[in-house]
Amino acid sequence: MDAKTLLNTALGRCPLVAILRGVRPAEVEPIVEAVLAAGIGIVEVPLNSPEPFDSIERLVARFGNDALIGAGTVLSPEDARRVADTGAQVVISPNVDTKVIAETARLGLVSLPGYFTPSEAFAAINAGATGLKLFPAEAASPKILNAQRAVIPRTVPILAVGGITPDTMSNWSGSCEGFGLGSALYKAGMDAEQTGRNAAAFVAALETF
Template sequence: MSHRHIIAILRGITPEEAVPVCAALVEAGITLIEVPLNSPNATESISRAAAALSGRAEIGAGTVLSEEDVRAVAQAGGTFIVSPDTYEPVIAETVRLGLKSYPGVFSPSDAFRAIRAGATGLKFFPAEVLGSKGIKALKAVLPPSLPLYAVGGANPDNFDEFFAVGCAGFGLGTYIYTPGRSAAEVGQRAATAVAAYDKGATA
């Protein structure tokens, strides 16, 4: 299964909303979907979405802080882990279980700690603070094949800015979803993001 490098971050979603909202995202072309663990009954949302969209999307977890969290996500059917920091035991457990690891980084020390621990890709967070210039400077010393994601302030209006400095993709939170937003509106916002991503990725 090939994916656009867009991760939809559904912070605050409930298990009841999970399947219709995730289905709307997939219909719009976003097939990497993160349920942060500080959402209500997050592993239940992951389980329902992973079962309903098997073969069509990858469902993962965000705000993952412990090895126990990683194991719970894997048991629920999640396939990737997004963590806010570079806590090596979380990255190592993610790799051990065959899941993909996207830790949050801000500095060169963070980035190389994550790489040495086995990260699949790096989440530059908050991207709006680090900025495209900061990412460009860091990109110069990172492995060229390692995918970099701008998260925290990235949106369709500035995709081009981050593409230009070597980012492969984006994590989209409140732009895509806030609690109570309908599946239809989530789908519309996702379609706008996909159009901007496709335009930037082929530029």
């Protein structure tokens, strides 16, 4: 399955990405088990977490057939290659680095760089991005994204990331194709039970999206 089909299929099942910034390898599996049980099927371990590649390898080994596992805060082509070596399928960045995007595309992985302006969006698309994340979404608005959508092709999925809560998701209805869920879903040190409850609240909020 190519990267575009992989991403669109996963978003079609559940348009949410669980961002587990700060998670540790020893706790990552039960936390992701709770996230998946709630219905979220895309998981990101940011590379500024403790021993992130260890966590990613564990998740790929245990959940790789049932979920889309990826790395976040990927800032170099070298790290994109390390992500590929783990068997993960998604590379997510906070910025538009065309070298990272091009290398991710070359590797056949899903590329989801963060952008904020139309210029950044088109630079990312031209470099091979599979989709985009509007980041930080809390500094933008659905109105801004709707205006950008006059030129950014609808064939490129856009996720709103940054400051998203279950209560604000409905505001973005019709503007984006999904969301990245950060601290409102998981904070470092949070246990699997609480993370699962938070995940379930986000999934329930999709009814209004």
